[in-house]
Amino acid sequence: MNNDIFTLDQKDSGTRCGTLQTRRGSITTPFFMPDATRASVRGLTNKQLHSIGVVSMVVNTYHLLLQPGVDLLQKSDGVHALMQWDEPLLSDSGGYQVYSLIHRNAKLGRITENGAEFRSVLDGSLHVLTPERAMQAQFVIGTDMMVVLDDPRPTNASRSEHEKAVARTIRWAQLCKDEFKNQIVQGKYSDKTRPLLFAVVQGGPYNDLRKKCADALIDIDFDGYSFGGRHIDHKGVFMEEIVAHTAACLPIDKPRFALGVGTPEDIVRCHALGWDLFDCVIPTREGRHGRIFVFNKESQMKFDVESENFTDGFYNTFNIKNGKFKEDFTPIDARCDCYACENYSRAYLHHLFRVGEPLGAQMASLHNLRFYMQLMDLLQKKSMKLKKI
Numbered sequence: 001m002n003n004d005i006f007t008l009d010q011k012d013s014g015t016r017c018g019t020l021q022t023r024r025g026s027i028t029t030p031f032f033m034p035d036a037t038r039a040s041v042r043g044l045t046n047k048q049l050h051s052i053g054v055v056s057m058v059v060n061t062y063h064l065l066l067q068p069g070v071d072l073l074q075k076s077d078g079v080h081a082l083m084q085w086d087e088p089l090l091s092d093s094g095g096y097q098v099y100s101l102i103h104r105n106a107k108l109g110r111i112t113e114n115g116a117e118f119r120s121v122l123d124g125s126l127h128v129l130t131p132e133r134a135m136q137a138q139f140v141i142g143t144d145m146m147v148v149l150d151d152p153r154p155t156n157a158s159r160s161e162h163e164k165a166v167a168r169t170i171r172w173a174q175l176c177k178d179e180f181k182n183q184i185v186q187g188k189y190s191d192k193t194r195p196l197l198f199a200v201v202q203g204g205p206y207n208d209l210r211k212k213c214a215d216a217l218i219d220i221d222f223d224g225y226s227f228g229g230r231h232i233d234h235k236g237v238f239m240e241e242i243v244a245h246t247a248a249c250l251p252i253d254k255p256r257f258a259l260g261v262g263t264p265e266d267i268v269r270c271h272a273l274g275w276d277l278f279d280c281v282i283p284t285r286e287g288r289h290g291r292i293f294v295f296n297k298e299s300q301m302k303f304d305v306e307s308e309n310f311t312d313g314f315y316n317t318f319n320i321k322n323g324k325f326k327e328d329f330t331p332i333d334a335r336c337d338c339y340a341c342e343n344y345s346r347a348y349l350h351h352l353f354r355v356g357e358p359l360g361a362q363m364a365s366l367h368n369l370r371f372y373m374q375l376m377d378l379l380q381k382k383s384m385k386l387k388k389i
Contacts, residue, residue: 001223002191006255015272017380020255022088022144023193024080029255029276030379032267032372033058033090034284038067039083042284043362044369046085052338052366053373055087056145058279061137062094065127066120070140078142090145090198090279092259093134096152103154113168115149131175139183143195147226147257148176150200156234162204169202169228170216177220198257200228207245214249224255224277231261231270238269247274264293264315264375271379283372287365290321290353294333294371315371320364325350332363338370339363 008018018029034041034049036057041049049057059079068082076082080089098116102109109118115130134149151168153161180197189195199222203209217225227246232238243258250256257277258270267278283293295315320332328346336342340349340363352360 001197001221003253005196005223006253008253015379016256016274016276018255018276020276022196024086024088024144027055027088028380030267030271030376031055031277032376033277033279034369034372035060035279035281036083036085036089037281038063039079041365041369042288043358043365044284046083048339048366049369052370053377054369056090057085057087058090058092059141059143060094060097061091061134061141062097062129064091064141065094065129065137066122070137073140073142078140080142088144090147090277091138091141091143092147093138093149094129095134095149096259098129099152111151115172131172132179135176135179135183139187139195145196145198145224146180147198147259148173148200148222150202150228152200152202152229153204154234155204155230155232155239157204159204159206159209162202162206162209165202165204166209166213169200169213170220173199173217173222174220177222196223198222198224198226198255200226200259201246201249202228203246204229205233205239205242207242210242210246211249214246218251222254224257225250226257226259227261227270227275228259231258231266238266240269240273243270243275244273264372267372267375268314268379283368284365286317287368288361290319290360290364291317291368292320292332292364293317293368295335295374320346320349320360321353322350332367333371336367336370336374338367340367341370 005021006018008016020027020029033056034054037060039059041057073079098118099111101118102111109116115128117126117128119126131149138146149172151165153165184194199217201210201214201217203213231243247256255277256275258275260280261267261270261278262280263282293315296313325346330346332341332344332346332349344363349360349363
């Protein structure tokens with residue numbers, strides 16, 4: 001694969017700052033991608049997303065296969081045209097959603113050596129997702145960064161289950177790469193016009209399995225590599241050793257995608273351990289429920305380029321639906337520059353939630369995403385030095 005897509009500008013004590021080149025422009029790393037699961041960040045317009053600094057988003061292959069379906073995506077000339085978004089987009093394979101569905105209810109499908117068979121939760125129709133199908137669907141969707149189909153397992157699954165998942169993930173990754181190359185030839189893409197392809201490193205909580213998976217995927221050769229499975233154990237504890245070990249197994253000159261990460265503190269942790277890309281539903285999901293993210297007054301000092309210290313507690317959250325905000329006429333966050341904070345008070349946002357006005361969820365989501373974008377801005381300071389937390 002082309003080694004010119006990623007340039008590291010700085011690497012210090014595990015942290016990385018660089019530039020990822022996609023066919024729709026370059027992105028400074030580290031960066032966070034909101035989840036536009038069904039081709040939309042729920043409740044927000046493209047103009048609003050641009051206003052807070054969003055440069056890329058993640059769409060979900062599983063959900064787009066079900067609705068609106070590949071036929072409509074083909075007729076619309078892909079998801080970019082459908083949602084009128086001209087910036088880079090990343091599509092995951094949909095595998096995690098399929099397997100979660102099947103693991104919750106075995107009647108809805110089964111996993112085989114060839115892929116996954118599952119029934120739509122919308123109409124009960126039968127679908128088959130194979131490595132080849134996952135690639136073909138993502139080319140129809142038309143994203144700029146794609147993820148191979150892998151076999152995720154719960155962190156607390158047995159070692160033998162993780163061994164099976166690693167073997168299957170490696171085999172499927174090769175099939176995805178082969179189909180990816182076929183699509184490149186059929187579509188007459190060049191190095192500048194083709195999408196990027198990310199592999200996924202599985203292995204659960206086992207260092208040796210992570211290394212085995214990473215080594216095999218590196219031999220196949222991909223544009224970037226992702227952390228597969230959860231970065232926390234079944235008790236919710238951050239698996240620092242596994243996250244760090246997995247990053248250390250990967251090429252230094254390739255982008256690293258921490259799938260599904262996550263909370264602000266976990267993003268900081270993962271970035272300090274060598275990860276570059278992040279995505280999660282947390283900022284918008286929490287916003288829709290009235291939870292607001294704000295930096296602590298001292299947080300700027302903790303992130304200051306002259307400081308080598310970083311500790312927990314650089315931000316807080318509060319529930320705007322709490323009665324104490326009923327007569328709080330201060331800005332939602334006086335230090336934030338988003339539209340919500342520059343125009344509305346906590347009392348007004350509280351009122352919107354209390355009466356069920358959708359504008360409340362929209363403004364809370366907008367602010368939370370701006371908080372995440374500001375966090376990325378802080379992490380992108382090239383001379384920053386973060387201690388592991």
